[in-house]
Amino acid sequence: MANISKFKTLTQAKDSFSQADYKNALEKFAYVLQNYPNSKEAYNGVILSEMAMSGEGGAEALFDYYEILREEDQEAADSIMGDILQNMDGTLERLGEIFAEPLRERIELEDGILYKDFKNIIEDGESFKDTFENIMFSTKVIITEKADFIDFLENLIDHGYTDMALSYLENALSVYPSDILLRKLLKKLAKAKQH
Numbered sequence: 001m002a003n004i005s006k007f008k009t010l011t012q013a014k015d016s017f018s019q020a021d022y023k024n025a026l027e028k029f030a031y032v033l034q035n036y037p038n039s040k041e042a043y044n045g046v047i048l049s050e051m052a053m054s055g056e057g058g059a060e061a062l063f064d065y066y067e068i069l070r071e072e073d074q075e076a077a078d079s080i081m082g083d084i085l086q087n088m089d090g091t092l093e094r095l096g097e098i099f100a101e102p103l104r105e106r107i108e109l110e111d112g113i114l115y116k117d118f119k120n121i122i123e124d125g126e127s128f129k130d131t132f133e134n135i136m137f138s139t140k141v142i143i144t145e146k147a148d149f150i151d152f153l154e155n156l157i158d159h160g161y162t163d164m165a166l167s168y169l170e171n172a173l174s175v176y177p178s179d180i181l182l183r184k185l186l187k188k189l190a191k192a193k194q195h
Contacts, residue, residue: 022052040078058174068190115148
């Protein structure tokens with residue numbers, strides 16, 4: 001098999017993905033993978049391209065997140081993205097279902113505390129971390145507004161709950177892949193995970 005320029009072909013594949021030419025990106029990632037079977041970047045690129053081609057939300061955001069991580073530490077980025085892609089098992093649609101359910105039904109079905117009440121406790125002088133950990137083990141925080149969801153994610157990131165924030169963000173971006181606020185949070189999360 002002819003030797004190819006791995007770096008050049010990966011760059012072309014990433015450029016194609018960024019331009020939403022997922023078919024071309026898939027072909028180029030797959031070509032690299034054929035020639036370099038141990039290339040985790042090519043492997044992850046193939047999966048992300050297939051996700052994007054099948055219309056699965058969140059592929060673009062995950063690709064952006066992957067690129068941000070790779071700027072800092074390529075090996076760690078490959079490992080993190082590999083873990084994320086392995087753990088995606090169809091649970092991404094749950095957030096959309098939650099927001100689609102009528103609010104009253106949700107509150108009746110779920111025993112929990114509304115996020116605005118949770119915020120009131122914090123505003124009364126309690127720390128986010130202590131309050132969240134106490135509530136996390138005894139009840140659920142019920143979020144009914146998008147602004148509250150964004151605020152909650154920011155608090156998770158700011159207080160070191162990066163894995164939990166990533167899980168919520170993955171779900172949210174699968175439902176709202178082009179949301180600017182969610183993408184900003186993804187970048188903030190990537191920076192937080194670097195430190």
